[in-house]
Amino acid sequence: MTNTDQRDARRHRILAGLFAACALFLAGQVHANVQWDSLVWNTDVWAGDNPDDPDVDSVLxxxxxxxxxxxxxxxxxxxxxxxxxxxxxxxxxxxxxxxxxxxxxxxxxxxxxxxxxxxxxxxxxxxxxxxxxxxxxxxxxxxxxxx
Ligand SMILES: [Ca+2]
Ligand SMILES: [Ca+2]
Ligand SMILES: [Ca+2]
Ligand SMILES: [Ca+2]
Known part of the structure; x- marks a missing residue:
């Protein structure tokens, strides 16, 4: 293996590592977004002042x-x-x-x-x-x- 081959191989490993890191980062972002969305949804559903009575009809x-x-x-x-x-x-x-x-x-x-x-x-x-x-x-x- 020449020095150029070894350098290319190292370059590929670094690129693959970077790619994997990016993928993990993006997956984390998606997960965080889903959690945020469900948090917003929950806040929306439980719009009433009392979480035990979201439709505010006094039946708990x-x-x-x-x-x-x-x-x-x-x-x-x-x-x-x-x-x-x-x-x-x-x-x-x-x-x-x-x-x-x-x-x-x-x-x-x-x-x-x-x-x-x-x-x-x-x-x-x-x-x-x-x-x-x-x-x-x-x-x-x-x-x-x-x-
Ligand atoms: Ca009917
Ligand atoms: Ca009701
Ligand atoms: Ca009938
Ligand atoms: Ca019925």
């Missing part, structure tokens, strides 16, 4: 069934542990709010047409959750009998 800590939505009445129609204001399926009929809107059903009434079958079950069976088929049938029968 784990007792609040919607910790981030003010709901002092804690109303929970389907008794599933999630309050109505933060429960995507507040009436527990297997239809989430967007679906209730799509089918024209009442998001706070599990059986909108009152025929004894929950809205979600009617949709699953291909029936109309806003039409009480029994009542319609009776109306037709009565009309026929009246003739």
């Amino acid at each position: 800590g784990i007792a609040d069934n919607c910790p981030f939505d003010p709901n002092p009445d804690q109303a929970n129609l389907d008794m599933d542990g999630l309050g109505n204001v933060c429960d995507p399926d507040a009436d527990g009929d297997e239809l989430v709010a967007e679906q209730e809107e799509m089918y024209g059903t009442d998001p706070l009434n599990a059986d909108t047409d009152g025929d004894g079958n929950p809205d979600g079950a009617e949709v699953a069976m291909g029936r109309n959750p806003t039409l009480n088929e029994g009542t319609v049938l009776m109306t037709i029968i009565n009309a026929v009998l009246d003739d």
